Amino acid sequence: MQPYSELFKTGDIIFAEGDAPSGAFLIESGRIEISTTQFGERRVLGELGPGMLLGEMAVLDESPRTATARALTNCRLTPIDAAQFAERLAAADPVVRALLMSQLTRYRSALATLTGDGTGRPSVSLAQPDDAHAFDKIRLESELRAALERKELEVRLQPIEEIISGRIAGYEALVRWQHPERGAVSPAEFIRLAEETSLILPVGDYILERVCDMLGELQRRGRKPLPFIAVNLSARQLDDAQLVERILAHLRKRDLPPDRLKLEITESLVLDYARIADLLERCHAVGMHVALDDFGTGFSNLGPLLTLSFDQIKLDGSFVKALDRQRGVAVVGVVVAMARALDCDLVAEGVETREQREILHQLGCRYAQGWLVGKPVPLDHVLKA
Structure with a gap:
């Protein structure tokens, strides 16, 4: 049974760049550092704190992790199963869903340029059949x-x-x-x-x-x-x-x-x-x-x-x-x-x-x-x- 929350000690790696996206987390307490490898060198992208989501982007498009998450302090995280995201994304307004996937595509493209990885393309396996009509709806x-x-x-x-x-x-x-x-x-x-x-x-x-x-x-x-x-x-x-x-x-x-x-x-x-x-x-x-x-x-x-x-x-x-x-x-x-x-x-x-x-x-x-x-x-x- 999935635990209600998980504890990570200072310095623990929550997930590493290249890992499969088994799920995401809601940060209950503590600080987390997000880093990636840029042209062979480690680069810090930012920090996340209580009330923020961690690792959701890889879950949304089912892509390997594009960054490493490390606990800067002792942290308590609530796991969010990938199926939870899939259900909500499927039920979302198709326009909202299409906009989200568009923004995610841009993020992946920018990150690939930043890291020198030309293979960083997201899959869209969570997209629904009517997503193709979303931009027509906007138009x-x-x-x-x-x-x-x-x-x-x-x-x-x-x-x-x-x-x-x-x-x-x-x-x-x-x-x-x-x-x-x-x-x-x-x-x-x-x-x-x-x-x-x-x-x-x-x-x-x-x-x-x-x-x-x-x-x-x-x-x-x-x-x-x-x-x-x-x-x-x-x-x-x-x-x-x-x-x-x-x-x-x-x-x-x-x-x-x-x-x-x-x-x-x-x-x-x-x-x-x-x-x-x-x-x-x-x-x-x-x-x-x-x-x-x-x-x-x-x-x-x-x-x-x-x-x-x-x-x-x-x-x-x-x-x-x-x-x-x-x-x-x-x-x-x-x-x-x-x-x-x-x-x-x-x-x-x-x-x-x-x-x-x-x-x-x-x-x-x-x-x-x-x-x-x-x-x-x-x-x-x-x-x-």
Whole structure:
């Protein structure tokens, strides 16, 4: 069994240049000298102390030790098995992993030059298959930043129908990106990329401002009643204490009623009850409505509906697909009744057939959204309708 910690006395060699990398160490106490051989002469590279890692680079790329570690004082070290590094490296973000391996390659190259060893090339056996895409991911992030600055992201509107009247009551704003070289980039790809970085905040602001412009244009064209437009919020946007005030400023600038911009929060985000409750309170105080999106996608429980007063529930399209079965009809009927009891409007997503729409109508669902109603289109298509 591997010991919890190992003791080394002053002068002990912990590992020598050329040794196989059996593992690394966390220095608990003491000082360690790192040295290498430069053109046949010993050269001290530096010292390491408590709280620092020792020997991790050779473990990461499975290369022989490129330096010697000697205890300058009595030292206590905690061994770290190579498998621990391998597991964490495999689970790391591919961009972070690729950057780490790039830096390690540079270090090995510089060390080989320093020591006069032309064979000092690292292996990359710990790299994962998707590492090859990591730099493409970095490139795409840079291109997304540029597209945002050049206002190349397009906001399209997918219609939401009031089933009983057949009129288009509102729209959901969906962002699209037509890359000049890659063509259409999947929203799932670039939105996920934006959410992994701080980019989701400027992307979110871009969409909100563009939606307010669209509402302003619909109002200027005399569209009555003025439809609502729903905008999806990300987790990072929910952390923004000034979000509601900034939205209000956009609406007031265009003389728009607050209830025409609807905010949508995906079901997976409502587990933070306190944060969502605060947002709902601030929105309701100024007349803005908030919808619970993707209801029934796997995170479902009724707890949020007991404590959070959403104005609308959006039923995930998987339930609409199940309307061809009696059990599916029964479940959707229960959700419709629940929404009515909670004084919430219900929007059924993913409506693709007239049969689905008719069943929803019979069950008392108020709104339908999906390809049967209409696909996401630019604003000019909406203005011509």
